[in-house]
Amino acid sequence: PTPSVAFGDISPSRGEITALARRAAVLAKADLTTEVVGEFPELQGAMGRKYALLQGEHTLVAAAIEEHYKPQGPSDRVPTDPVSVAVALADKLDTLVGFWAIDEKPTGSKDPYALRRAALGVIRILVENRVRLALTSLFDRAYQMANYLSSGTAFSADLLAFFHDRLKVYLRDQGARHDLIDAVLAAGSRLISPSRGEIGQSQNDDLLQIVRRVLALGSFLDTEDGRNLLAGTKRAANILAAEEKKKTTIAENVEPALFREDAEKSLFAAVNQAEKEAGQAIHNEDFSAAMLALSALREPVDSFFERVLVNDEDQAVRANRLALLARIRAATDQVADFSKIAG
Structure with a gap:
């Protein structure tokens, strides 16, 4: 039977x-x-x-x-059994989607329906049980199952942003730096095909992956290579920002034939290698390996700024060198937006 x-x-x-x-x-x-x-x-x-x-x-x-009511506060334990986890997540997500669907969100210090607590509960359940979920697809599923009258596409991004705000609070309470969280969220999770040189932007809706990226980034920046690469990358980004503001021509692609210094050649080779290795590591979701790949840029970047004048009198050479700086920024942006990191 x-x-x-x-x-x-x-x-x-x-x-x-x-x-x-x-x-x-x-x-x-x-x-x-x-x-x-x-x-x-x-x-x-x-x-x-x-x-x-x-x-x-x-x-x-x-x-x-x-x-399924747990956790009811920061000191409350989270459910760990798969059945309890599933019902707890469903209950909290259904509540949040329902209130967003009728545009009844927390404002200022007012949160009469404990929606912040519900979101934090979802975050703790996912992170502490190491569960990976694409939240936006769950928002859409919950919305469709509830058969709300209005369109559900408008609130999904706003609800995800609400989760990001709660995640920042959670991670700061765990000792993570707020600037690292912002840097990871700004860059987003990248889906990379190194063989095609493609980079795709996801919606940052896998909270566990965000946490792992923040932890890997923090560990990397605690090393000398990490701190020095941060300084070099921010210098490259600042130069690019200034030139872009002045509408200076920046070549679309780096042309090796225009290199005049060995430091340019070394940096170009290092960026190509780091982009490929970091991209593959992120594709494999090995964020520590991605940081290790980027660490190889530290010495070539330092040498480039010591020996090469970016604003060369030759316009083609200058545009090519700016394109090389853009490649540095693109390589590190696979992991995080370094411009948002203090230091």
């Missing part, structure tokens, strides 16, 4: 976690109608778990009924 979810005879070992999560979602709010919870609201979830066990539900279903 087919296992009955209602009597607890399904098993995660048989790949039936989805059925358990669905059952837990059906029962998650049932205890709100009871007299006990009506008189003692703080027992919501806890009573649901007891009722579920008395009814013969699976222990994981009963646990999820209680745990």
